[in-house]
Amino acid sequence: MAWLKLSPEVEQALKNARPVVALESTIISHGMPYPQNLKTAQEVEAVLRGKGVVPATIGILKGVVHVGMDAEQLEALARRGLACRKVSRRDIAQVLAQKQDGATTVSATMIFAHQAGISIFVTGGIGGVHRGDASDVSADLTELGRTPMCVVCAGAKSILDLPRTLEFLETQGVCVCGYGTDDFPAFFTPTSGLPTSCRVDSPSQAAELLQKQLQVQLNSGMVLAVPVPEHLSAEGKAVEEATRTAVEESVKQNIKGNEVTPFLLKRINELTQGESLRANIALVKHNAEVGALMAVELAKLGRPKL
Ligand code: PSU
Ligand code: MN
Secondary structure, eight states, X not given: OTTEEEOHHHHHHHHTTOOEEEEOSHHHHTSSOTTHHHHHHHHHHHHHHHTTOEEEEEEEETTEEEESOOHHHHHHHHHHGGGSOEEOGGGHXXXXXXXXXXXXXXXXXXXXXXXXXXXXXXXXXXXXXXSSOTTOBOHHHHHHHHSOOEEEESBBOTTBOHHHHHHHHHHTTOEEEEESOSBOOBTTBSOOSOBOSEEEOXXXXXXXXXXXXXXXXXXXXXXXXXOOOGGGOOOHHHHHHHHHHHHHHHHHTTXXXXXXXHHHHHHHHHHTTTHHHHHHHHHHHHHHHHHHHHHHHHHHHOSOOO
């Protein structure tokens, strides 16, 4: 496909049924400031490689989707940051038609990873239903309802309305699986007090669950929600307070649409003097470890027999 390019390494790995894990690029451009964003992107790739998994960071350059970005491409995207276009499902055709650059959100990354033949995708947190405005529902949630992909993450941030987010996922038929927990993780803290829909306790159990989901051809996605390890969690109260302040500010300043999430992430980082960013980075790397182990197990199971 002229509009979708696999890097030689990713193409080779997929051909040989070796484990490959997808990574998104909006977390780099809009989720973290430069240069921590670049360093994190490189470290997450290194975590995957360390476990024998090929990383496939996905982004759009001049109207071409790249599945597996090289060092130069990654650096250009990280430097451009918020000036880069944030691309979710609705924006894809336009960005490709007009040959623009773009960073893919969870929703767009799921679409392209699936088209490339990848089934596991690691990130920090998914979008959800916003606290400030409950009609602001992330396209990540509807995408999870329609694309067969396992998104390994630390749940969703408390910038979101978590009860509504989980209800929405249930309506969309998304399997929300806790990794070693029955409690849906709330990103910076391991628990939210809200139930997941099921639980697994090992990478092989997680792989078996995904394999079954693919075999049955549900064509919907699953979330593998990994609680942040206690020693990496951010100071709960400080982040919670900063979150409340940031949400209030976003409402007062009339921040709307796809600018809400980047605004909140930036403000919480400022208000916690970098504490939230530190925890964010550590947690993404931890998710990558779990996602890598799961991908290795999935590769052992082979292609699902339909
Ligand atoms: N949540 C985070 N960090 C992020 C994002 C979400 O903790 O970087 C990014 C992801 O790319 C996600 C997107 O797909 O924000 C959701 O944006 P919105 O709320 O506008 O749908
Ligand atoms: Mn939104």
